[in-house]
Amino acid sequence: MGPVLALILGVAVVAGILLSAFDKRAEEAAAGPALTQVRGLIGSEKETFYRDPRVVAAFARLGLQVDVQKAGSREMAAHPELKRFDFGHPAGSPAALQLQQVARAQKTYTPFFTPMAVASWQKLLPVLEANKLVARRDNSYFIIDMQRLLGLIGSGTRWRELHGNTVYDSGRAVLISSTDVRKSNSAAMYLALASYVLNDGNVVHADDDIARLLPALTPLFLKQGFQEASSAGPFDDYTGMGMGKAPLVMVYESQFLEYQSRLPQPNPDMVLLYPLPTVFTKHVLVPFSEAGSRVGEALQHDAELQRLAAEYGYRGASPQHFTAFMQQKKLQAPATLVDVIDPPGFAAMEKLIDGIAQGLQ
């Protein structure tokens, strides 16, 4: 290589480096200030919400870029790489409490919540009504009598044995399908509900009560056989495989409403039954860092994020967004629910779950 050529190249290199540096600065100016990267561990049911471009944009407006990864809500506290994340956003206050203890978080956020519900089928309504399991309320939604239903499940009743059943000729036992209670919140909420009902309408906390109730609670899960760890599994069964696989599925109200609202027309074969009594799943955000707290603040207080949460079927701080979205999508959901119970405390819940887990071994 001649000296002249080398020199020219050298100059070109310097110029090029300057130019590209300038380019980069211009790009940054156009994009606004750099976003704070935040990593969150979330319950699978909130994945589509967090990945929605409008949610991403709302966070960006607040200077945040949120990367999320899914985990079973109850498995979060034991996640081996928890330190890599800025927040955890499980479903359910018991899971959040556990996470809060592990992460030693001072403050938590509850930007939205959803009641537990039972997804079922229009075709089954006559037989459920004939057996006094289901009744219509306010001419707009259905309630399902948990005490009666748990009684039927406890006695091992099969579908074929239900009074007036001409639509579901199956020897399958009447059961509610749920996720794996050891790993997922939605099953834990089913357990909370069942323990309350079987404890004659009292929240369980004493060890005696737990020991007394476990023999009746364990079969609710054991009889189901293999269960999926995340709440997407049974709901996938419900939407994908239909009535033959999933006549009654414990779901979050939000899951059902989100699914229906995304269809060109809500699927008229699918119905949501509101358990009486019911229990709420609170979506509590547990921050592990300052950046995580900013996400909590944003979700709780930013009007746009609250509105978007309603589009995912969640009920937020005020009911207006939720009600407006239901009207817009021509979906029916009670504005408020009465007879809502509290789940057992963290310690009692753990003991109940451990007891069931032993039965499942």
Added chain:
Amino acid sequence: MRKWLGVLALAGVLLLSACKDGKEAAQEAAAAAELTVLAGSELKDIEPLLPQIEAATGIRLKLHYAGTLDAVERLQDEGQAYDFAWLASNKYALLTPAAKARIRASERTMLSPVVIGIKTSVARTLGWADAARPPSWADIARACGEGRLRLAMTSPASSNTGFAAVLGLASALAGKGEALELADIDFAAQARFARAQTVTAGSSGWLADTYVREEARLDGLVNYASVLQALAPKLSEPLTLVYPKDGVITADYPFMLLREERRADYDRLVAYLRGKEFQQAMTASTYRQPVHPEVQAAGSKTDYFELAFPARLEVIDGLLDAYLHAVRRPADSTFIVDVSGSMQGERIEQLRKSLQGLAGADSSLTGRYARLRDRERIALVRFSDHVEDQQVWELGKDRQRNDRQLQAFSDYAGQLQTTGGTAIYTAAKAAYEAALVRQHRDPDRTYTLLLMTDGKNNEGLSAKEFLAWFAALPPERQRIRIFAVRYGEARSEELDALTQPTGGRVFDANKHGLQAAFKEIRGYQ
């Protein structure tokens, strides 16, 4: 100085171009790189859709196929070797702690129930032709026990379809309407059902191909509803798809993340695989049911009940063990092994190890289910340029006595020595004749021959002479399949000539080793 300046400038140019195109170059690299998928062999029909997946996601997938239990074993032993896994079902894997630990995420991608395709004329005779009034599993087991059905079904330990049928039958007959427990299994009904299994196989694909070839002597086959629908144009008599009224087991084809660092790619792939475009193309080409609510299933869709899957591994293992050792039609398995000079050294050592593995020395998951079974009769034919020796071991129901037999088999295998040339066809003919004598005496068994060789035929009968001899046998004596394991320099065409006329197939031990080939063949014996 001059030289130094030149080097600096050149480095600068390289650096600059790297800066400028860094993003593009990274994208190109990602696009060009293949990501690996541990795939169920059922997914071969997805292969034509891979270019479409690549076009939409920029990700090129390379599928490495494995049978059901083989896939679970690979997940637990070498889960890190693959980026993703894509199986017909992952429930067995999720019940196996070491395999479950490898699965970082899982999303179902499509659906297909395992059902029984029965010739429409036979279904009519049995009163099962009306889809609105399907038979129960008990009805099916009864018809099988009465000898009214001859079915092709895969081995439940090798393939998901055979397993789903056996589990479906057991769950339905337990009669409790809930998940199966070990104590509930009705083994007598299992045995009635097993009487119908006329053809066994290690893979659902080979089973379907075999059904097409041997349709005349069979009444139907167990397989995915999607495979049965795709089979229709190749058949001379249409099949009625029987969905037993108590319920069936559905494959849901979960796509799984194995390596955490591929999560972004995984999310992109899942979004595409579950999206409208792929779901439409998939159902159109494979007849599987879509999981996207707005995509219509191609082909017919029947309403059916789904049976619960057991929550405990011991139930599944108990069911499989019972099927292999006590329920299925017992096997008469001949191993024809090449001990010619070329087998000397590592090869004969591998052969000894493979045979001893079948006798119980292989404690891996696949090894456990490949073991020689109770009630099995094993013949070992040792050949070089002539048949050196033939030995037979009989296993019964008495485990202690069986252990002594297996020890004797193992000792014999351990003493195999090499000598002389290779007379493939002479050995095959001698083994076939010996098996025919046993079959005449004891017809109610599954007879197979497996010939293992590492060389070409250079002594004794020619391929032509062997084929002429085989063709001259009366048709009812041509029913023993010959399978072959190709090892070392053995010639594919020589082994094809040996296996094809008998309806067998060749396994290549040069891919995953001799022991893996010997285990794979067990699904066919």
